[in-house]
Amino acid sequence: MISDRLFTIREEGDSVVILDQSLLPHQYATRHLNTLADAAHAIRAMLVRGAPLIGVAAAYGVALALKEGAGNKALQHACDTLAATRPTAVNLRWALARMQARLQPLPVAGRRAAAWAQAGAIAAEDAAANRAIGAHGLALIERIGKRPVNLMTHCNAGWLATAAWGTALAPVYAARAAGLPLHVHVSETRPRNQGLLTAWELHEAGIPHTLIVDNAAGLLLRQGKVDLVIVGADRIAANGDTANKVGTYLKALAAADCGVPFFVAAPLSTIDMACPDGGRIPIEERAGEEVRHVGGLDRRGVHATVAIAPETRPVANPAFDVTPARFITGIVTERGVLPPGEIGAWFR
Numbered sequence: 001m002i003s004d005r006l007f008t009i010r011e012e013g014d015s016v017v018i019l020d021q022s023l024l025p026h027q028y029a030t031r032h033l034n035t036l037a038d039a040a041h042a043i044r045a046m047l048v049r050g051a052p053l054i055g056v057a058a059a060y061g062v063a064l065a066l067k068e069g070a071g072n073k074a075l076q077h078a079c080d081t082l083a084a085t086r087p088t089a090v091n092l093r094w095a096l097a098r099m100q101a102r103l104q105p106l107p108v109a110g111r112r113a114a115a116w117a118q119a120g121a122i123a124a125e126d127a128a129a130n131r132a133i134g135a136h137g138l139a140l141i142e143r144i145g146k147r148p149v150n151l152m153t154h155c156n157a158g159w160l161a162t163a164a165w166g167t168a169l170a171p172v173y174a175a176r177a178a179g180l181p182l183h184v185h186v187s188e189t190r191p192r193n194q195g196l197l198t199a200w201e202l203h204e205a206g207i208p209h210t211l212i213v214d215n216a217a218g219l220l221l222r223q224g225k226v227d228l229v230i231v232g233a234d235r236i237a238a239n240g241d242t243a244n245k246v247g248t249y250l251k252a253l254a255a256a257d258c259g260v261p262f263f264v265a266a267p268l269s270t271i272d273m274a275c276p277d278g279g280r281i282p283i284e285e286r287a288g289e290e291v292r293h294v295g296g297l298d299r300r301g302v303h304a305t306v307a308i309a310p311e312t313r314p315v316a317n318p319a320f321d322v323t324p325a326r327f328i329t330g331i332v333t334e335r336g337v338l339p340p341g342e343i344g345a346w347f348r
Helices: 036-044 051-068 072-083 090-103 108-142 170-177 195-205 214-222 248-258 340-347
Strands: 009-012 015-019 030-033 149-153 182-187 209-212 228-231 235-237 242-245 262-265 293-297 303-307 320-323 330-333 336-338
Touching: 009 051, 009 108, 015 051, 030 036, 030 051, 036 051, 036 072, 051 072, 051 090, 051 108, 072 090, 090 108, 108 170, 108 228, 108 262, 108 330, 108 336, 149 214, 170 182, 170 195, 182 195, 182 214, 195 209, 209 214, 214 248, 228 248, 242 248, 248 262, 248 320, 330 340, 336 340
Parallel strands: 149 182, 149 228, 182 209, 228 262, 262 330
Antiparallel strands: 009 015, 015 030, 235 242, 242 320, 293 303, 330 336
């Protein structure tokens, strides 16, 4: 799927190495995380991003924290610190709850080794779940009766957002491996331009794609240039309402109007059965600086940030929106595909 040099997170001695995604797609660089503070910053500042990867990074953050002491106070402090980094992605709290459940009953002397083992297990399970999502999503792509198949996605839900394979892009990689001709429309996803990461991924994998501005999506759907929309998720409520990167809701509305199937791909860890509906999902409000400035490379190839609005200009910067279940054709998880109203069956 990708070369050996490409990864999102891995252990290295008593540290963790991440791919610094804040520099992509212009620069490939890694960074070492050595402390709890390093891990919290990496999540908050989006050096790692994507709901599944945030969960994995949080689990490793607990392991890093326990290097300085593994008592109850230290464990609780680590979990509280990491939980406060980002509010919307439920995988973060899911991973922390799993770490606490595993570590709390153990003697203090055994917690550090157990923390590393558990974090590694969470990462491995995420990779396996995403590969299964790819297989189930491939079946959806194969049913489309034309070639090449034209897909559309939003934000980045590829291997960069996970421990491996990705969620929304896992079926794309599976289709490529199966020799199925396809093309992907990739929206830029302002203001963080995470669609550029999807385009970078697809370029690395040799998959045909076209980068579009966010607001071009409706026109392409209406023109019949899209056969299937598939996106990731940061939290799925018990009724199937889904939070994903802001702009997803608009694509779902356009897809519904044009009769184009709209699927959400995510591991079961993204489904929050304690959250009854999308109205209860907290929406992260990020700094206005992200809207007032645009980053990129200048003519010398040096990374630069350009102001597009005065610092005094009022802005709103919600990071996510919620797509009601009625606009979602199906939820693709490692266990298969179900209509959003039936996802509770996976938890009975």
